Amino acid sequence: MSELYLMVTITERTAVKKFHTLYGHHGADVAFITVGNGTAVSDTLDYLGLEETEKAVMLSVVTGSVWKEIKSDLQKHLKIDVPGTGIAFIIPLSSIGGKKPLLFLTENQNFEKGEESSLKDTKYELLIVIANQGYTNMVMDAAREVEEVGGTVIHARGTGLERAEKYLGVSLVAEKEMVFIVVKSGMKNLVMKNIMEKAGPASKARAVAFSLPVTSTAGMRLMEEAKDDND
Template sequence: MDNLPRIALLGTFVGRGRERQVGEICAAQGAFYTLAAPATGTAASEVLQVLGIGETSRTLTLSLVPAPLIPRLRQELRDRLFMTQPGQGILFTVPLSGINARSARWLSQGMDGKPVEILALTNRGCSDEVLAAARLAGATGGTLLHTRMLGGQEADRFLGIQLQKEKELVAILAKGEYKVPIMQTIADKAGLQTPAETVVLSLPVDSMEGLR
């Protein structure tokens, strides 16, 4: 597998306009790339304060990071963005259970059999192609986010391609037995070797309800 490192997903919810600083910090600390998508909070103001979000207009950032770098990066974000203070945002990390990289070779980190959240990062205008491929393998649907790259100098080395700045992120919740078929079908029909240049990764889910 070309000695690919263990990978984790680091996410933040920060006030609108602070995402560029998140991207700069993540890039400086060795993140492969960082994506940003606008988000709007719906919770009451007192709940937002408890959660550490001082405003409803905010940005979701997602960074792919070598797992050994996570502790240092979390500390850097906490210190420079004052995340230990109320209202300055939320930071979270999630291990990956799989990803396609470098000519669609697979990095799998166990956790098979459990429900998964499959994230497909594709070029603008290619989300329908991704969803069509996923449905062929048993997916029932997905959620679409429009994102932009905040930093991706390391993506060329990691993925073997040069990612476009504007991307679409398709999120698909699936039962564990559908994880590999869905990811493989997306990679085959809309993967890194196609015009869609889709990066597919999966996150473990502890439990889920309502999915047939």
């Protein structure tokens, strides 16, 4: 996949609407939003002009050209370089599970699908699966049919989901759960395929999934040993 990224935005919860509105002007109005708290010490907060308030974390899929436009507007219109406004960054995606979810996530961004991207020598990938609330077990059961993996669940709210019926043939509820699963690179496609078949848009989970390359890990010794035993 060429020039497709996960855009991560961290800002004050009260600022989500203006960020989302700006992103919508560039066709990136499908977003998944969760909340968090900053952990910086007071001296750092003072230096950056930040307060210890709840933060919003927004996740969107964007093309490289759309990111350039968004970055320019963030600097010009939202003054994101001013301390305390927020931060935004992108991470390259390696794949999205299925053509219809791809169209749903990238509509209005003039994205043309190319070859699946990859980074050299990456042993693992991070799968991010976004499903209707209450169906994470369905997602994990599908993943574990292929490989013994664990997952971490985060509650989120979806926006810009009105187009789901056009591409996915179903309506989507706003309340979402995001499941983060680290899998071996060689098993990624099989795990993602099974998740989409068992917990995808045709199921009650209505899941969409995409993957990001992981360049280095710690704490994966048991998975490494299991691989060595199978070789």
